[in-house]
Amino acid sequence: MDHVWSLQKELVLLIMPMKNETILISHGAGGKQTRKLIEQTILKYFSDKILLPLPDAATVNIKGVEICFTTDSYVVNPVFFPGGDIGKLAICGTINDLAVSGAIPLFISCAMIIEEGFGFLMFEKILKSMSKIAKKTGVRIVTGDTKVVDRGKGDGIFITTTGIGLKFKNVQLGKQFIKKGDAVIIGGVPGMHELSIICARENIKFKTGLKSDCAPLHQMIEEIFGVSKKIRFMRDPTRGGVSAVLNEIVSGSDFGIEIYEDKIPLTKQVRSICEILGFDILNLASEGNVVIIADSKDANSIVRTMRKNPVGKNASVIGFVTDEFCGKVILKTKFGSSRFIEMPAAGQLPRIC
Amino acid sequence: MKYIDSFRDTNAIRGLVSKIHSVAGKIGKEIVLMEVCGTHTMAIARAGLRQLLPENVKLISGPGCPVCVSPNSFIDKAIAISELKNTIVTTFGDMYRVPSGNGSLEKQHSKGARIEIVYSPFDAIEIARRKPENNVVFIGVGFETTAPVIASVIKYAKQEKIKNFLVLAGNKIIPPAMEILVSDVHHHLDGFICPGHVSVIIGSKPYEIFPEKYNIPCVISGFEACDILQSILYLLEMIAGMEKISVKIQYTRCVDPEGNIKAKKIMNEVFSVCDSEWRGIGLIKSSGLAIKDEYKQYDAEYMLDVSVNISHDRSGCICGDVLKGIKSPVDCIFFKKVCTPENPVGPCMVSSEGTCAAYYAYEK
Numbered sequence: 197m198d199h200v201w202s203l204q205k206e207l208v209l210l211i212m213p214m215k216n217e218t219i220l221i222s223h224g225a226g227g228k229q230t231r232k233l234i235e236q237t238i239l240k241y242f243s244d245k246i247l248l249p250l251p252d253a254a255t256v257n258i259k260g261v262e263i264c265f266t267t268d269s270y271v272v273n274p275v276f277f278p279g280g281d282i283g284k285l286a287i288c289g290t291i292n293d294l295a296v297s298g299a300i301p302l303f304i305s306c307a308m309i310i311e312e313g314f315g316f317l318m319f320e321k322i323l324k325s326m327s328k329i330a331k332k333t334g335v336r337i338v339t340g341d342t343k344v345v346d347r348g349k350g351d352g353i354f355i356t357t358t359g360i361g362l363k364f365k366n367v368q369l370g371k372q373f374i375k376k377g378d379a380v381i382i383g384g385v386p387g388m389h390e391l392s393i394i395c396a397r398e399n400i401k402f403k404t405g406l407k408s409d410c411a412p413l414h415q416m417i418e419e420i421f422g423v424s425k426k427i428r429f430m431r432d433p434t435r436g437g438v439s440a441v442l443n444e445i446v447s448g449s450d451f452g453i454e455i456y457e458d459k460i461p462l463t464k465q466v467r468s469i470c471e472i473l474g475f476d477i478l479n480l481a482s483e484g485n486v487v488i489i490a491d492s493k494d495a496n497s498i499v500r501t502m503r504k505n506p507v508g509k510n511a512s513v514i515g516f517v518t519d520e521f522c523g524k525v526i527l528k529t530k531f532g533s534s535r536f537i538e539m540p541a542a543g544q545l546p547r548i549c
Numbered sequence: 550m551k552y553i554d555s556f557r558d559t560n561a562i563r564g565l566v567s568k569i570h571s572v573a574g575k576i577g578k579e580i581v582l583m584e585v586c587g588t589h590t591m592a593i594a595r596a597g598l599r600q601l602l603p604e605n606v607k608l609i610s611g612p613g614c615p616v617c618v619s620p621n622s623f624i625d626k627a628i629a630i631s632e633l634k635n636t637i638v639t640t641f642g643d644m645y646r647v648p649s650g651n652g653s654l655e656k657q658h659s660k661g662a663r664i665e666i667v668y669s670p671f672d673a674i675e676i677a678r679r680k681p682e683n684n685v686v687f688i689g690v691g692f693e694t695t696a697p698v699i700a701s702v703i704k705y706a707k708q709e710k711i712k713n714f715l716v717l718a719g720n721k722i723i724p725p726a727m728e729i730l731v732s733d734v735h736h737h738l739d740g741f742i743c744p745g746h747v748s749v750i751i752g753s754k755p756y757e758i759f760p761e762k763y764n765i766p767c768v769i770s771g772f773e774a775c776d777i778l779q780s781i782l783y784l785l786e787m788i789a790g791m792e793k794i795s796v797k798i799q800y801t802r803c804v805d806p807e808g809n810i811k812a813k814k815i816m817n818e819v820f821s822v823c824d825s826e827w828r829g830i831g832l833i834k835s836s837g838l839a840i841k842d843e844y845k846q847y848d849a850e851y852m853l854d855v856s857v858n859i860s861h862d863r864s865g866c867i868c869g870d871v872l873k874g875i876k877s878p879v880d881c882i883f884f885k886k887v888c889t890p891e892n893p894v895g896p897c898m899v900s901s902e903g904t905c906a907a908y909y910a911y912e913k
Contacts, residue, residue, distance in 0.1 A: 218659045222646075228891045471553060474901065531562040531774065533597025535911040541890030 829869020
């Protein structure tokens with residue numbers, strides 16, 4: 197009896213947040229810990245009904261006009277990496293959050309926290325890259341803020357971008373529209389961004405030529421809306437990767453998702469690095485990739501359309517929504533066994549975006 | 550990548566599975582095989598190999614995850630070191646989140662301790678070079694796999710006269726732990742899938758005691774689906790009496806019977822064999838590696854004055870029995886309920902090679 201009591205006490209102690217608990221780096225990694233931080237602490241105080249489904253961007257109605265509204269902070273280390281930099285990442289990330297919410301990105305704000313001692317040359321390089329990508333995409337940077345903190349109190353530069361976009365007419369996206377039998381589509385090889393950051397960090401010393409996939413997706417997404425009226429859900433698999441997106445979709449739903457190992461687009465390079473470093477490609481972040489759930493009848497035309505665009509050239513159907521294993525994501529191996537794909541617990545690496 | 554693909558070939562896998570079924574059918578009774586190494590545990594779970602095996606072939610996981618078998622006292626020491634002034638603790642990523650009763654290195658980091666994750670102990674040396682005003686302590690865990698590189702770093706530090714680099718020595722040797730398991734009368738085992746990476750260093754000879762003294766066959770296996778299935782087949786063939794009970798090397802592309810002589814030499818130069826405490830198993834004679842007197846100036850335990858409060862395992866956590874292969878993670882009342890990868894109660898849930906983490910992530 198004593199033993200049972202001590203176990204119960206143990207369970208209670210484990211569930212209760214400890215008085216001295218502090219925020220850990222894994223709380224910011226986009227996996228379960230981040231989810232817990234948001235749900236158990238932040239939502240205790242912020243509970244607006246627009247916020248509660250936790251979309252990439254909020255859809256707000258202003259005098260009959262539907263606007264999407266999103267914000268994101270960028271703390272990537274290093275600030276320059278193969279395929280991009282913190283500036284390009286900030287603009288693309290905000291564009292993509294609007295695009296996957298079914299909006300045309302229009303205006304962006306840019307707030308920068310700069311650490312004393314940060315080089316002007318690097319600063320201008322970042323600004324130039326932001327301006328270049330904004331011009332290319334037609335998105336306008338219309339307001340901003342700059343703050344400088346003491347040396348040692350920041351880490352180079354942090355950028356926060358907020359974006360607003362005009363919602364496409366007749367496009368309704370959300371988990372609630374997903375039906376059994378729907379196709380799961382991915383825009384390209386997963387994990388390119390996180391892998392390139394990993395390789396750019398000083399402590400891994402092999403040359404790969406790998407680049408981040410950091411790119412704006414809005415144009416391709418607009419083209420997809422042109423060929424299918426039955427797109428149910430979209431999200432860009434950033435921190436936590438495809439695993440996190442798929443698990444978020446099935447969480448609390450009366451369906452599961454089955455994906456096929458041999459349908460996941462991969463390059464030799466990405467596979468090799470993952471094999472060497474022991475990473476699960478599905479847990480790695482992309483910055484120019486999208487997961488789409490759509491009616492399976494439209495899947496082929498969606499994939500064809502995506503492949504015409506350079507950012508979607510490796511688009512593929514990787515699986516389907518099933519009524520088996522509700523609330524779970526299952527991966528079928530090519531030799532017929534299967535396993536669960538779980539929500540990644542902590543990111544494989546902190547500060548990747 | 551063609552190289553790896555041939556070890557994951559669907560037809561080859563189907564062929565091996567059908568042979569395994571036929572030999573297991575001939576044996577009839579339940580066969581218990583232990584995969585000693587955590588990397589095998591993970592590979593088996595990831596490829597879903599348990600589902601492909603006959604019902605009478607049971608795979609159990611062994612004590613071969615170095616992070617998991619490091620006792621609380623070792624983590625407590627690492628935590629205590631991280632609290633010292635002008636000290637940077639460097640560690641392999643797996644060790645970062647492992648909890649002891651006193652917290653974890655991750656929690657120490659959030660409190661302001663300087664902890665850096667490195668991929669190689671040579672990165673720790675670089676940090677020591679860059680920051681001469683600090684002591685840089687490397688948390689040395691691992692089996693015979695990491696011991697040679699840690700030994701060579703210590704040797705290098707001596708050659709280069711680097712004075713602010715230290716190692717908290719926690720390396721362990723696998724075969725003595727395997728012998729403890731087979732000599733336990735309550736523990737029934739029919740065969741060992743021996744670790745591949747460890748055997749690259751030590752070769753096949755240290756396992757010969759198992760067929761000779763205990764009549765238990767051993768196969769040193771690679772890590773791909775075909776490797777593991779072929780190793781299981783070899784074990785079953787020996788158990789069925791079709792082959793002599795012995796130590797076989799399946800992982801021939803990497804393992805030589807003699808092992809890596811150069812690596813063994815450098816290990817012996819820097820480390821001496823000592824008794825070592827294993828989580829869940831207790832003190833095992835001659836199962837650890839201590840830094841030799843000639844290199845004592847690099848031994849963190851010897852050089853640093855730390856007072857350590859040794860914590861205890863959480864009551865109810867069965868990591869110890871899981872490590873011995875007596876219990877499965879699903880037998881644990883904490884498993885998946887309160888013990889999850891983001892909130893691990895025991896080390897088997899934290900390490901990327903831990904049995905509980907493998908079951909949590911992949912097994913249906």
